[in-house]
Amino acid sequence: MDKIRNFSIIAHVDHGKSTLSDKLIEYTKTVEKRDLKEQFLDNMDLERERGITIKLQTIRMEYEGYTLNLIDTPGHVDFSGEVDRSLMASEGAILLVDVMGGIESQTLGNYLKAVDLSIPVIPVLNKVDIEGADIEKSVKEISEVLGFKEDEIILASGKSGEGIEKILDAIIEKIPSPSGNKDSDFRGFIFDSFFDDYRGVVLLVKIVDGKLKISDKIFFYSNKVELSVLDVGYIKNGFISSKEVSAGEVVFISTGLKSIKDVVIKDTLISNISSKPIYDLKDQKSMVFASLYPTDSSEVSKFREAIEKLSINDASFNYIPISSPVLGFGYRCGFLGLLHMDIVKERLSREYNIDIFVSFPSVEYKVNLNTGEDIFISQALEYPDLSQIKSVEEPYVRLDIICQKDIFGKVIDFVTAKRGEFINSEFYNSSVNVERVILNFDIPLSSVIYNFFDDLKSITSGSASMDYYFIDYRKSDIKRLDFLINHEVIEPLSLLLHSSIIEKEARDYVEKMKEIIPRKNFSIAIQAYCDGKIIAREDVKPFRKDVTQKLYGGDPRRRMKLLEKQKKGKKRSLMFGAVEIPSDLFIKLYSRV
Numbered sequence: 385m386d387k388i389r390n391f392s393i394i395a396h397v398d399h400g401k402s403t404l405s406d407k408l409i410e411y412t413k414t415v416e417k418r419d420l421k422e423q424f425l426d427n428m429d430l431e432r433e434r435g436i437t438i439k440l441q442t443i444r445m446e447y448e449g450y451t452l453n454l455i456d457t458p459g460h461v462d463f464s465g466e467v468d469r470s471l472m473a474s475e476g477a478i479l480l481v482d483v484m485g486g487i488e489s490q491t492l493g494n495y496l497k498a499v500d501l502s503i504p505v506i507p508v509l510n511k512v513d514i515e516g517a518d519i520e521k522s523v524k525e526i527s528e529v530l531g532f533k534e535d536e537i538i539l540a541s542g543k544s545g546e547g548i549e550k551i552l553d554a555i556i557e558k559i560p561s562p563s564g565n566k567d568s569d570f571r572g573f574i575f576d577s578f579f580d581d582y583r584g585v586v587l588l589v590k591i592v593d594g595k596l597k598i599s600d601k602i603f604f605y606s607n608k609v610e611l612s613v614l615d616v617g618y619i620k621n622g623f624i625s626s627k628e629v630s631a632g633e634v635v636f637i638s639t640g641l642k643s644i645k646d647v648v649i650k651d652t653l654i655s656n657i658s659s660k661p662i663y664d665l666k667d668q669k670s671m672v673f674a675s676l677y678p679t680d681s682s683e684v685s686k687f688r689e690a691i692e693k694l695s696i697n698d699a700s701f702n703y704i705p706i707s708s709p710v711l712g713f714g715y716r717c718g719f720l721g722l723l724h725m726d727i728v729k730e731r732l733s734r735e736y737n738i739d740i741f742v743s744f745p746s747v748e749y750k751v752n753l754n755t756g757e758d759i760f761i762s763q764a765l766e767y768p769d770l771s772q773i774k775s776v777e778e779p780y781v782r783l784d785i786i787c788q789k790d791i792f793g794k795v796i797d798f799v800t801a802k803r804g805e806f807i808n809s810e811f812y813n814s815s816v817n818v819e820r821v822i823l824n825f826d827i828p829l830s831s832v833i834y835n836f837f838d839d840l841k842s843i844t845s846g847s848a849s850m851d852y853y854f855i856d857y858r859k860s861d862i863k864r865l866d867f868l869i870n871h872e873v874i875e876p877l878s879l880l881l882h883s884s885i886i887e888k889e890a891r892d893y894v895e896k897m898k899e900i901i902p903r904k905n906f907s908i909a910i911q912a913y914c915d916g917k918i919i920a921r922e923d924v925k926p927f928r929k930d931v932t933q934k935l936y937g938g939d940p941r942r943r944m945k946l947l948e949k950q951k952k953g954k955k956r957s958l959m960f961g962a963v964e965i966p967s968d969l970f971i972k973l974y975s976r977v
Contacts, residue, residue: 385561386561387450387561388450388451388453389450389475389476389555389556390562390632391476391477392454392473392474392476392478393454393456393480394457394477394495394497395480395490395491395510396485397488397490399480399481399482399488400511400543401457401480403542404480404508404510406542408552409445411545412445412446412447412452412552414443414620414621415620441455442454442455442588442634444619444634447552451633452552452555453633453634455575457470457494467494469649469650470575472501472650472663473590473634475559475561475562476503476505476555476558477498477506478555479505479507479530480508480510481507481509481522482511483510483518483519483522484511484514484517486522486525486820487525487786489784489785489786489849489850492529492784492851493784493851493853495530504560506536506538506551506555506559507530508537508538509523509526509538509539509540510540510541510542511541511543512541512546513541538550538551562590562592562631564591564593564632565594565631566593566594568594569593569594569654570591570600570653570654571591571592571593571594571654571655571659572602572635572653572662573589573590573592573662574587574589574647574649574650574651574652574653575588575589575649576588577649583615583640584640585640585641586637586638587636587637587639587653588634588635589653590633590634591629591632592662593631594631595628595629595631596655597616597627597629598613598614598616599613600612600655601655604647604651604652604654605652606648606661607648608657611637611653612640613637613638614638614639614640615636616629617629617635618634618635619636637653650663670702670718670719670720671720671748672718672719672725672829673716673717673718673745673746674725674742674745675706675708675714675716675742675743676691676703676714677711677714677740677743678713678714678738678740679739679740683738684712686738687713687736690732691715694732694735694736701724701728702718703717703718708875709875711876718762719745721833729742745834746762746763746830747762747779747830747833748760748779749762749777749778749779750776750778750779750857751767751775752773752775752776752777753772753773753774754773754774755772761880764864765878767864770915776861777858777859778829778830778860778862778882779830779856779857780826780829780854780857781826781827781828781829781832781852781855782824782825782826782852783804783826783827783832783850783851783852784822784823784850784852785799785823785840785848785849786848786849786850787821787844788821788848791844792821792823795823795844798840799823799825802827802831802832803828804825804826804827804831805826806823806824806825810822826855827852828858828860828882861882861883862880862881862883864878864879864880864914865878865881865890865912866912866914867893867894867911868909868910869901869908869910870909871909871911873913886914890920893912894920895922897910898910898922898923901924903925903926907924907925910922
């Protein structure tokens with residue numbers, strides 16, 4: 385174990401983490417040069433296209449007689465759960481800061497995660513070979529803001545390879561070897577899992593105590609389900625089996641499991657039923673909810689299988705089956721954020737070739753009933769009768785925004801207009817010769833999940849960064865908004881919104897529905913309904929045939945008689961005619977999100 389080092393690389397999005405990982409892999413000759421490709425650890429096409437890491441990955445490297453296990457992490461705030469688990473499986477971390485971007489919101493957030501776990505952090509200033517970079521000022525910023533000594537900060541470039549040897553030496557010198565007992569009962573921490581067509585469910589495990597070999601019998605601590613180890617080993621350029629693995633190692637375990645129901649991420653694998661868990665199980669709470677339906681009803685079974693397999697690869701994704709009279713069978717799904725939701729939708733489309741419809745995203749509200757009971761709801765259909773409700777609470781998050789000093793007033797106005805409450809600010813000099821400020825707000829999560837980051841980037845010309853985390857539930861004036869088409873409530877369209885924005889949203893929706901719903905021979909009323917009254921209305925005008933075109937003069941009463949007859953015919957049509965709601969109404973309506 386003295387020759388093992390387990391470490392993660394943490395950074396803000398686009399600070400060069402994947403490029404640095406590639407250079408470490410190349411320098412240690414872990415993968416043959418002919419097999420190397422950019423973003424080597426990013427296995428998904430989506431990761432390569434978007435230039436972001438979505439799933440944590442692990443790879444074993446050998447250097448100067450030491451075994452280095454790199455557990456790569458995502459940088460986007462939606463995938464912070466992956467970062468948490470990577471750090472929990474590591475004894476140390478490399479903190480990467482872009483020389484041009486400086487310290488960003490997620491730089492701070494991820495650094496604090498490492499501090500909370502009491503693991504050593506190695507500060508690295510990346511992209512120092514960029515022309516015009518003020519390296520001295522960047523080093524000073526890292527020192528002042530994060531508290532490192534200036535001589536601790538390693539200057540590096542993931543592109544050119546500068547500083548790579550210093551980073552590897554620092555990993556060996558500053559990150560401790562794993563602690564544990566090879567001779568005690570086996571215990572392993574499950575930090576991730578994925579589904580392999582040939583191996584079934586594969587667990588990624590950091591072994592804390594004991595040894596493990598093929599055919600050993602082990603158990604999940606949480607549910608005591610027994611497993612037989614079909615294969616065990618480590619990952620380099622593919623799976624490499626080992627006869628035996630022991631404490632301190634980061635390994636894969638092939639279980640042969642075909643079902644996800646028994647797999648619990650962050651659980652402890654044990655060989656002795658009476659063993660204690662490594663970490664307490666705390667599920668990462670979903671923050672955003674949406675309903676997913678296959679657009680082709682004949683693909684329901686294929687859709688069900690895809691959702692189940694996807695959940696193995698993504699521990700933070702959860703779902704329950706639902707059914708809609710309009711959209712058919714689907715799932716109500718929980719996500720960490722909008723990017724996470726978008727990634728799941730894309731993966732279902734690409735990896736499983738299924739076209740899906742995603743409903744309007746919402747958050748989970750806490751409803752306090754008159755009986756004293758509290759219930760949590762994430763969709764309007766679950767909203768109780770008003771007579772049963774004592775109060776409603778919505779989730780609030782602490783929002784940290786880093787922006788240039790000269791535009792912070794604009795940012796404060798933007799956030800407060802979204803129901804945010806300004807808490808605090810702190811100024812510091814940036815490595816890009818621009819004074820910057822950290823702004824802290826408390827804001828409803830519902831205000832953050834819809835286009836917030838895009839709008840923030842727009843008003844700050846792309847210079848701001850943000851991070852947020854859940855703090856608590858607070859009482860709020862939440863109302864249910866229903867939509868009626870020809871006086872019939874269309875329940876899948878119903879929304880839960882704050883009273884301050886409900887009238888504007890109602891007007892926007894009925895105007896858009898007016899453009900989408902096809903015209904008939906009769907007028908179609910589109911109404912938004914809240915608190916027992918109609919708050920917005922639009923009408924789809926009927927087709928009108930010119931019944932007077934054959935008239936060429938004469939008594940005007942003939943003209944009026946024909947028009948009156950046409951009017952009566954339209955009333956009968958309204959009584960018996962069904963309004964055609966197009967199947968893509970929901971897709972077009974929600975295209976604004």
